[in-house]
Amino acid sequence: MEEESWQSITVMEDKNGEPHVLQQKVKVYTSGVSEESPGYTKPLMKHRIVPVKDIVNL
Known part of the structure; x- marks a missing residue:
């Protein structure tokens, strides 16, 4: 069984x-049990x- 999800990689700040x-999007594979x-x-x-908000x- 497979699904897609998002995995957080790092926190960064924008110009402000x-x-x-x-x-990053990841494909999640499970055994299905x-x-x-x-x-x-x-x-x-x-x-x-x-x-982040x-x-x-918050």
Whole structure:
């Protein structure tokens, strides 16, 4: 079973000093037995920069 998700890589600041998170899309592979079963991720070549305030509730 496979799904796609975003993995946070690092936090950086934009020109105004506001914190943003660099994220990379990953493909998540699971065994399908249960949600707690070990699996692995494969990084994809898609990235995005997201403001920290959009990820966490401050």
